[in-house]
Amino acid sequence: MKTTTASVFLLFIIFSITPSSFSFGVANTTNAPVLDSDGNELRTGTPYFVVSSIWGAGGGGLALGMPTGKPCPEVVAQRGSGDDGIPVIFSNSDSNDGVVRLSSDINIEFIPLRPKLCLTTTVWKVDDYDHSAGKWWVITDGVKGNPGANTLTSWFRIEKVGDLDYTFKYCPAVCGTCPALCNEIVRDSDGEMIRLALSTSHGWPFYFKKVETSAMEIQQICLIVSEVFWEVTLSSFLFGVANATNEPVLDIDGNEVQTGTPYYVVSLIWGAGGGGLALGRPSGNKCPEVVTQRRSGDNGIPVIFSNSDSNDGVVRLSSDINIEFIPLRPKLCRTTTVWKVSDYDHSAGKWWVITDGVKGNPGANTLTSWFRIEKVSDIGYNFKYCPTVCGTCPALCNEIGKDFDGEMVRFALSTGHGWPFYFKKVGKSAMEIQQQSFCMKYKPTRHSKTEKPAAPSPCHPSTASLLPSSCSHRSSALINYDGSCRHKPSESLILIFPTHFIFISEFFYLF
Structure with missing residues (x-):
């Protein structure tokens, strides 16, 4: 009996002490540094x-x-x-x-x-x-x-x-x-x-x-780097601002950027900074197309530049220019591919950069279609909207940054610093690119088996210099949406609908 009483008393002491000790240990662990x-x-x-x-x-x-x-x-x-x-x-x-x-x-x-x-x-x-x-x-x-x-x-x-x-x-x-x-x-x-x-x-x-x-x-180091990168470099040091205004813009090879010559506009920041600029079509509002950005490794769609001073064939810093996409495929909108600043988007709080601008005719009626290029490094530049084609017109004056509309990366006016790009010259001329785009859309007239066409079509291999090299030796050559070559099957598969004939093997647009 004495042994049992002693055991019960010992267990009571153990269970009385243990919870408090455990709680004390947890408190110390929780507060441990x-x-x-x-x-x-x-x-x-x-x-x-x-x-x-x-x-x-x-x-x-x-x-x-x-x-x-x-x-x-x-x-x-x-x-x-x-x-x-x-x-x-x-x-x-x-x-x-x-x-x-x-x-x-x-x-x-x-x-x-x-x-x-x-x-x-x-x-x-x-x-x-x-x-x-x-x-x-x-x-x-x-x-x-x-x-x-x-x-x-x-x-x-x-x-x-x-x-x-x-x-x-x-x-x-x-x-x-x-x-x-x-x-x-x-x-x-x-x-x-x-x-x-x-x-x-x-x-x-x-x-x-x-x-x-x-x-x-x-x-402090970051602030100094930021000031050097964005302020000092951007102005080419204050000492050289006056001369920098008339300096030519250079492409990635160090050559002057020429008006009317196609260039890819590619992010200076690689990887997560994205690739080249291109046309985009937002859901619900497909036309006019917008200025968007492709992924890293994709150069996008070429642009050509036009000066407000049509007598100057060189694109210069801080000068009013038009920017126009030269699509590599048929246009999907009837609007122009010239850049412009859209009306204010109240829902997003943005002034987006879109297309459907007006090329040339500098003045009040074309104010939203004029942009500038500013320098941020040896071959790095950003875009700015600060038109001077109308001296009496109130206008915004902002750099252009990347932004996200919930669907795609786009470009909009910003109160911060513009996104940096470089310019990469395209091997083909603007005319060749436009010819290629036409060939992709072109549908030749069909003839009977005995009748011969009066003349070769603009996209026939007789114009082989305008076709991709892999296509130039085939009479059945067609050009894909991305500008690459494909070959037409011997017979066109035709699906007949109540109001449409859809030629699966060719691009056929009914406008």
């Missing part, structure tokens, strides 16, 4: 690289990424192994605590090492649900500070997985009454780059490597 790779406490406002704890195939450090099709806001991406990425700084929801602690709400902000390409913030946030990918991506353009319902998507946590290894988690506690997701964060691919996204599994491990340069010094 996060440590960097040197074993020192992480400090708010101090820059750190966030690098994968798994080397090699596990990748490198976190950085800003610009997906094709929607470059802004930038996203949280991962660099390759050996690249530490871009530094971040942390901010606590409790601004009185200068130490970053486990399981506490924090803001995370990139401190870019180069000029910002987007006007959005570099503070992390969880994006709206991506239905096409089935993901909650981590992007930028979050809000720093002001913990509460309005900033819920901008708060993250750090959790411990090893001595100096940690994962990120999205499980905000800054609004006690707000429903919120609570998930760890992993690496994922969007088909173009490695990015961070919420996950139902374990988070990806990272370590924090302190940057020797302070956040203020990094920002």
Whole structure:
């Protein structure tokens, strides 16, 4: 009996002490500081690289990424192994605590090492649900500070997985009454780059490597680089502005850009910066076509330039010019392919650059069709809308930047810096390109088996110099939508509908 009483008393003591000890341990763990790779406490406002704890195939450090099709806001991406990425700084929801602690709400902000390409913030946030990918991506353009319902998507946590290894988690506690997701964060691919996204599994491990340069010094360096890149270079140093105005624009080979000669206009920023400019047709408003951008590696559609001074055959800086696409395929709209600034789009808050402008006749009636080219580097240029063809006309004066209309990358007037491009001369002349486009649309007259055509068609191989080289030896040659060659079958397949004859093997437009 004494033994039983003693055992019960001992169990009572154990179960009385253990819960309080466990709770005390959890509290200490929750408030424990996060440590960097040197074993020192992480400090708010101090820059750190966030690098994968798994080397090699596990990748490198976190950085800003610009997906094709929607470059802004930038996203949280991962660099390759050996690249530490871009530094971040942390901010606590409790601004009185200068130490970053486990399981506490924090803001995370990139401190870019180069000029910002987007006007959005570099503070992390969880994006709206991506239905096409089935993901909650981590992007930028979050809000720093002001913990509460309005900033819920901008708060993250750090959790411990090893001595100096940690994962990120999205499980905000800054609004006690707000429903919120609570998930760890992993690496994922969007088909173009490695990015961070919420996950139902374990988070990806990272370590924090302190940057020797302070956040203020990094920002100062970035500011200096930005000023040099955008302001000093753009004006070719103030000393040379007067002369720079009359300087010729140069193509990528260093030759003067000539009026009437076709050039591709290609993004100076490679990869996520996209490719060349082209015609686009937005859903619901297909005509007139708009100025859009193709993906990286695609040079787009050629343009030709025309000066307001028709006696000058050289395109010059800061001079009024028309810009006109020379399509590589038949036109789908009856409007012109000359650039112009559209009416104000109230729903988007944008002045878009579209087509259907007027070529020549500088003056009040053509004001929206005149653009300028400004220099940003040796062969880098941007476009500006600031017409001087009418001295008494009020007009906007803005550089032209990339923007996204929810469907495609387009170009619009901007209060920021213009997007940089270079000009690549096309091998064919404008006349040859137009002839090719005509041949793609041209449908020759059909003759009986015994009757011979009176003369060769403009697209017959007798005009072989105008056809792609792979087509010039075939009488049955046709030109594809993209300008490449295909060969006509021996018989045209005809589908008969009540009001249409559709020739499947040829382009046949009924206008």
